[in-house]
Amino acid sequence: MITTAREVAMRDAWGEGLVELGSRYDSLVVLDGDLANSTKADMFAAAHPDRFFEMGIAEQNMLGVAAGLATTGYVPWISTFAAFLAKRALDQIRVVIAQPGLNVKMCGSYSGILTGKTGKTHQAVEDISVFRAMPHVVTIAPADAVELRAAMAAMMEDERPTYLRLTRDASPIITDADRGFDIGKGYLLREGSDVGIISTGVQTVRALEAADMLESAHISAAVLHLPTIKPLDVDAIVTIAQQTGAIVTAEDHTILGGLGGAVAEVLGEHAPTRMRRVGLQDTFGESGPNDAILEKYGLTARHVAVAAEELLALRSQDARR
Amino acid sequence: MTSLRSSSPPVTPVDELESLARRARRLILQSVHTAGAGHIGGPLSVADILVSLYFNELNIDPANPADPERDRFILSKGHSSIALYTVLALRGYFPVDELATFDAIDSRLQGHPDVTKLPGLDMSTGSLGQGLSPGLGMALGARLRGSDFHTWVVLGDGEIQEGQIWEAAFVAARYRLANLTAILDSNGLPQFGWPIDTGYTRERPIDDPAGKFRAFGWNVVECDGHDMASLLDAYAAAKAHTEGPTCIVAHTVKGKGVSFMEGDFKWHAQVPTPDELERAFAELADPEVSI
DSSP states (O other): OGGGSOEEEHHHHHHHHHHHHHHHOTTEEEEESSOHHHHTTHHHHHHOGGGEEEOOSOHHHHHHHHHHHHHTTOEEEEEEEHHIIIIITHHHIIIIIITTTOOOEEEEESOBSOSSSOOTTTOBSSHHHHHHTSTTOEEEOOSSHHHHHHHHHHHHTOOSOEEEEOOSSEEEOOSOTTSOOOTTOOEEEEOOSSEEEEEOTTHHHHHHHHHHHHHHTTOOEEEEEOSEEESOOHHHHHHHHHHHSEEEEEEEEESSSSHHHHHHHHHHHHOOOEEEEEEEOSOOOOOOOHHHHHHHTTOSHHHHHHHHHHHHHHHHHHHHO | OOOOOSOOOOOOOHHHHHHHHHHHHHHHHHHHHHHTOOOOHHHHHHHHHHHHHHHHTOOOOTTOTTOTTSOEEEESSGGGHHHHHHHHHHHTSSOGGGGGGTTOTTOSSOSSOOTTTSBTBOSOOOSTTOSHHHHHHHHHHHHHHTOOOOEEEEEETTGGGSHHHHHHHHHHHHTTOTTEEEEEEEOOOOSSOEEETTEEEOOOSSSOHHHHHHHTTOEEEEEETTOHHHHHHHHHHHHHOOSSOEEEEEEOOTTTTSTTTTTOGGGGSOOOOHHHHHHHHHHTOOTTOOO
């Protein structure tokens, strides 16, 4: 199913989404850190030039300017790379956006580890951990371009500061265009009884592929996609853990404090369950083709499937004890 | 364009401003003494700037602190919060008695300004070098809305060591934001200073700030930051400049108004003893106004 799906890059959908939302909302403004032709904010600049503000290569100032604009009734959307947003401008986000609770939409393009052969400086593999730890900030990582458009529409109807995590390259459309997007809700994309795979962002593509692989091995895998990481859908996590008794998480991000960490925290308190976290194992990335990166850092669908099989083997041992 | 403003700034005579500034200084010292913590040197150096702004320049209405057409004010050097709280209280935003809660648990008067707690504040500050950027955003917002409010940001001369200040400086100049004015409280005295062969020096944090702002494309006006007439002239000059943003370099003295605190780095953040408080009050006495 997935291999035949149409592929679209999130950044293209993001640029188109900004243009469309900009026509619907006079309050929408875009601030760019000299990357508009990479992030595709240039589409908005062409369509709504009076509401596009180039801020130059100066992210700390850009986030502060966004805070000021938000106090005058505008909803700034930030165009830069996730790495420079979540880390370069972190104290600015904390002091003038998060704590005051200002309505700024912080869009981190080129998030995760698949950043087009740019390597460690341009990869953002700690951004989820960072924003999970930041009070007031909603954190969203859509699985594909369709879900991204729905998430953007939901974000404009929500007044909280929000971090939106985007992936650079084209990826398969796996979500339903008619579904809509509820901030804070997890979506069960596949039913299953033996193991539950919980994923976020584009790794949900790998999660679904892994479920296919497991099915050929006669293992029934459920897939719960969590496009909102904060606030977290605790009920959905507990339910899939109770229904399957084994959980694998999948993210293009460090397992420390990211989705895997979040799920472990929930299950540790509410439903202790055997689990495995597939993601960056406390390491920095490097440049290279996407396939090679996924393979080297253990992020492919096969890695997810193998983690599930190992987990089930452990559970069998548990049962024999 | 027709003004959308519902109010206009008060006109306060210079001798009254001076009297208000003496009272503000007494309240600053009293509040820090009561709290047992807080900064002294910076609040005393910025006191005249704040009194002259709030009593003779800012178009604000304490009864309507969220008026979208109000002038905006950001104290970027947030550690001088007690000076701002004092002036806001004197201006009528809240009772002067509330200054006694400064730094206390559940107080609206946080150690560093919290925009979510106290009406009258326009931005949270405290992490240095961050105030100019939101001010720039407010000025951009005003232009986009077609509002004629003015945005004022008070900077410390220590915090302009932060790179973000210069990011904001070049962007504000690029957008020619004449509705944005920065006031540099140039007291020349950092907390610790620079190591040199013979120990360390507390010479001014950055040389020639006026020249640097000019080089970044700003209109620069210099004034005596403790002379009310000089400050009012500088505000008028800033408002009269329509080509871009203005930086007012206000030459000030850290600890101004109390002889044994002036220019002494020890009073950056030291709590006065009862005896020191009494001596300071004697120097700041004002027969016309009682604390």
